[in-house]
Amino acid sequence: MNPPFRITLAQLNPTVGDIAGNITRMHEAAQRAYAEGASLVVFPELSLTGYYPGDLLDEARFLDRVEQGLAELLSLTRTTPGLHWVVGTPLRREAPGKPLQNCLVVMADGAIKLRYAKQLLPTYNIFDERRHFEPGPDVARVLRVGGMQVGFLICEDGWNDTGKDYAVNPFERLADAVPDLVVTINASPSSLGKQAVRRQLFEAASARHQLPLVYVNQVGGQDQIIYDGFSFAVDPAAGVVFEAEGFDEAVHTLGFTDGRFTDAQGSELPVVTNEPLPPMEFYRRQIVLGLRDYARRCGFSKVVVGSSGGIDSALTLALAAEALGPENVVGITMPSKFSSAGSVDDSVILCRNLGLRLIEHPIRNLVAAYGEGFETAFDAPLQGLTLENLQARVRGTILMEYSNAFGHLLLTTGNKSEISVGYCTLYGDTNGGLGLIGDLYKTEVFDLCRHLNARAGRELIPCAIIDKEPSAELAPGQRDTDSLPPYPVLDAILKQLIEGDRLGGEERETVVREFAHHQASVDGRALIARIKRMIARNEYKRRQAPPILRLRGRAFGSGRQMPIAATYDF
Incomplete structure (x- = not known):
């Protein structure tokens, strides 16, 4: 027998x-x-x-x-x-x-x-x-x-x-x-x-x-x-x-x-639930495991994040603290003359809530020195987009200095919406060794922050950060909507253009319906065409960006291989 x-x-x-x-x-x-x-x-x-x-x-x-x-x-x-x-x-x-x-x-x-x-x-x-x-x-x-x-x-x-x-x-x-x-x-x-x-x-x-x-x-x-x-x-x-x-x-x-x-032992197995993880809980667990293993396998025990007082860096800090422990996460706030007092205060409250160290390194004088040198060398004022990008690059340099000096892995904080259309600065806020939220659309960033707070039963991420209007704070009164459509509109169009048939279930139905709504008007078709051009012309930025953790059916990186020098006329 x-x-x-x-x-x-x-x-x-x-x-x-x-x-x-x-x-x-x-x-x-x-x-x-x-x-x-x-x-x-x-x-x-x-x-x-x-x-x-x-x-x-x-x-x-x-x-x-x-x-x-x-x-x-x-x-x-x-x-x-x-x-x-x-x-x-x-x-x-x-x-x-x-x-x-x-x-x-x-x-x-x-x-x-x-x-x-x-x-x-x-x-x-x-x-x-x-x-x-x-x-x-x-x-x-x-x-x-x-x-x-x-x-x-x-x-x-x-x-x-x-x-x-x-x-x-x-x-x-x-x-x-x-x-x-x-x-x-x-x-x-x-x-x-x-x-x-x-x-x-x-x-x-x-x-x-x-x-x-x-x-x-x-x-x-x-x-x-x-x-x-x-x-x-x-x-x-x-x-x-x-x-x-x-x-x-x-x-x-x-x-x-x-x-x-x-x-x-031969006994009947307990019944298996047919309910998969809800999306936000799935994202949380996927990111925590992804960071934990990436850091361990690359020889890092600590990470550093630029803390802007905005929602993307706040979510990145919260997830890093869960993955590695707050004692192994450092935030650095780098206010400029355009930074609001609220952004610095929000960073302080956030890091206190998370139990991690926050260091302040102002960049006002550094940017001013660059402006003087620029005008002396090139006989022109440092202004506009050049000045905006310089601030991001100064911050990126400071973060890399800290990484080099103290051995921390720098985490980049860009989300999928911004990475898609190039609303980021190469060699600035794209600096880093890994992106945790680069496969989350901006609307999902808000949802995941709320999920973390609900799961903790308290404000890990201050509501002041979640509720404030998104801004890069690189120019007076700047708001994301100065350059981009509202994120719910942008995200629906991006999901269709980037993921399309790879979307599943109710999300697919919602995106198809919203995309069709935009296609039905002259202004909507113009917006879709504009976003297509923005995606295409920023491929060079994505090619040079750090790897991002894959969360969705089609993520930037090996899952979407597009040419840089090409004509996109479709």
């Missing part, structure tokens, strides 16, 4: 390139799985290297280290007799085409029991797998483990069951092999609404083929991309019957008997 079949979902946070560290994480999870009597422990896609290694895959020494790491893992499987480890790794190949494949390897008792190469290689949006990998053959791979026939897929292979995106459907091919259980390993990046999309897609595929499945996802931040975890198990009749927590590592052992999932 076969022992009870248990499967451990190891939702880990690997670091790209840290082969030794990733092996340690996998070994610890496997030991736990073994102690809980599991037959199978499943790790995420490319768990050995972390996803995505990029052009490290072109380095021979890196690939040698991957092979050494695979040998280490193979040896470690002897410490867990009978337990099958499902590991994601690149493997070399000898044939025409790309020299590597994105593979799943099943190992047990010091031997490789199965290899499977990913068939569908995403090369769109933020993905570029065809750059390095050759697709695997159109074959199903099934392995008998503990009396169960287990079939295997890798991420994108399971996303084409509707047949819309690729000519090949690996899920259908696997269903023909009639496994008892499907295991899919994943590195599925997180964005607004993605958790619900995954559930719906795999629930539909499981029901169509009448196949139970487990979906194991990576978690953690890697450069701009964040992986949210939320690994799950699907019953063909009941849908998602188990879901791991999001935005954190998690190791869970499930039972699987007579085609049904149970807990490790």
Whole structure:
């Protein structure tokens, strides 16, 4: 009689390139799985290297280290007799085409029991797998483990069951092999609404083929991309019957008997809620994890932010304080002759509420000295846009001085609305190592500030900051609406122009309706054309800006690759 079949979902946070560290994480999870009597422990896609290694895959020494790491893992499987480890790794190949494949390897008792190469290689949006990998053959791979026939897929292979995106459907091919259980390993990046999309897609595929499945996802931040975890198990009749927590590592052992999932002891699983995270809570958790991992992996423990007294810097400071602790966040206020007393006072109250240090470094005299030098050298006064941009650049220089002197990571504070239309100063407020809110539209910045206050049950971010009219305060009486349409109008147009069909649900319906309203009038069409031109002509700024954490379906960076020197006449 076969022992009870248990499967451990190891939702880990690997670091790209840290082969030794990733092996340690996998070994610890496997030991736990073994102690809980599991037959199978499943790790995420490319768990050995972390996803995505990029052009490290072109380095021979890196690939040698991957092979050494695979040998280490193979040896470690002897410490867990009978337990099958499902590991994601690149493997070399000898044939025409790309020299590597994105593979799943099943190992047990010091031997490789199965290899499977990913068939569908995403090369769109933020993905570029065809750059390095050759697709695997159109074959199903099934392995008998503990009396169960287990079939295997890798991420994108399971996303084409509707047949819309690729000519090949690996899920259908696997269903023909009639496994008892499907295991899919994943590195599925997180964005607004993605958790619900995954559930719906795999629930539909499981029901169509009448196949139970487990979906194991990576978690953690890697450069701009964040992986949210939320690994799950699907019953063909009941849908998602188990879901791991999001935005954190998690190791869970499930039972699987007579085609049904149970807990490790064979008891019925608690009911899974069908409600994904609300948007503002999703944004909060995504940004906090993204900053935490980015700072840690880049060797920073502290950050610095320019505190203008405005809403963007306030939100950035609040999120940084949550991610790293207020003792590791420094704000610097840099008033000029155009700064209102209220802005400085608001910065003081904000930083007091957050419990972090605020330093004042006025720039009035520095700007005046630049003005004198400019007029002496060029026989013209320093004024207008040149003077406005100079103030931003002086502030950016001071922030970089502090970063260099004290080892803090500088966080830039631009939001998606302003970055889209170039309402920012290159080498000024675009300075920094990471942007936390660069994928949030301005209207979402307001909403997230209110959410943080509601969640805290007090004013973390003073209402005076939230309620004040947005202004760069670089000229007398300046307001954002002097240069831009009201943010609700601007954001609706930007969402349609930048994200379009990638928007989901109610947001998509609202944006389409509002965009159509503008298209129906001469003034509205002129406004749309103006915003299109602003987006296009500021591509050069975005190309030089720091990376921003991806929150939505289409973010600036690798997810939107547009030429700089081009004519946009559409």
